[in-house]
Amino acid sequence: MQENNALIDRYGRRFRYLRLSITDVCNFKCSYCLPDGYQCDSERDFLRPTDIATLVSAFAGLGTRKVRITGGEPSLRKDLPEIIELCAQTPGIEQVAMTTNGFKLKQQVARWQQAGLTKLNLSIDSLDPRQFNAITGHNSLQDILAGLEDALALGLEVKVNAVLLKPYSEGQMHSFMAWLKSMPVTLRFIELMQTGDNQLYFKHNHLSGQPIKQQLLEQGWVQLLRDNTAGPAQEFSHPDYAGRIGLIMPYSKDFCSSCNRLRVSALGKLHLCLFAEQGLDLRALIQQGDVAALQQQLMDLLGHKEASHWLDQGYTGATRHLAMLGG
């Protein structure tokens, strides 16, 4: 890959990781994301598999090596195996990952893996069924945990996401640490992010990950190096635990200096940041199937990417909730 044909911004950050949302529909009601459930009256015209093939090959030609499929809930799309497969078969793409609430995991994980999925991130905010139900509005923790066992048995690399939430933090931490002793997954605690819709919730529930980092280091956990397609987590391992711990701390200093990812929404809009003011419409070029023009457009638009999210100044851009874009 020549440097003049790569996605590099004016701050010298290189973008090898595409987060592709394939739907904004979701069947859960996570209290920090869609507390009233998914609301939309009109039909949504999401990118089709042929559009996605054009888009992913444009990104791959500019050095993208990893695609994460996300949503809303991506497993609600019936053509998900087809989408995974076309991403996996795009020349240049080395990793196809997905973030899911796990509702369809047990039924579908073998198909996803056959289609080419290599990594799975699974959102489990609590190991206590009652707390899980209170947070997500779904009584499906046991099925999700059974699906997780299946995913591991198939050899998939699994990460578990848990948003740090003040009222649950003590129980959350305790049971997760005991679980990790024998569970070979990377468990990531994510600082709750403020969005347009959750301002009051954020005020009451946000917790910093910094004290957890301090505690881990005191207890002998060792921080690991990140590779250049890794997500934003700081990761730690410990010889007495089968699992690892990750911390995603968007409010910490310099979080955005290692930004390596761009986003495209299910409606075909490029978002230069999770908290960018607006999406930049790529759909017309995608539907023309003109990969070279699309690549030129991507390189031009990247010139507008900001240094940071400015979340620490209370800025949430146009992001009402993370289901809009897939986090």
Ligand SMILES: Nc1nc2c(ncn2[C@@H]2O[C@H](COP(=O)(O)OP(=O)(O)OP(=O)(O)O)[C@@H](O)[C@H]2O)c(=O)[nH]1
């Ligand atoms: N602020 C911010 N949050 C992010 C970014 N990327 C991921 N996250 C958040 O991190 C959490 C976990 O995201 P995942 O979809 O599991 O992806 P990831 O952390 O990039 O995963 P890996 O690629 O496996 O490291 C979600 O809450 C995302 O919203 C980012 O660029 N900025």
Ligand SMILES: C[S@@+](CC[C@H](N)C(=O)[O-])C[C@H]1O[C@@H](n2cnc3c(N)ncnc32)[C@H](O)[C@@H]1O
């Ligand atoms: C938006 S969801 C989309 C994928 C899928 N529905 C899921 O929940 O895994 C992606 C990730 O964002 C996280 N998330 C959603 N809203 C958040 C917020 N306000 N702050 C931090 N993380 C959030 C979720 O916990 C999940 O791990």
Ligand code: SF4
């Ligand atoms: S976090 Fe994921 S599962 Fe929960 S409401 Fe948002 S999109 Fe749905």
Ligand code: SF4
């Ligand atoms: S908040 Fe924006 S700039 Fe910061 S890491 Fe995430 S996408 Fe990149």
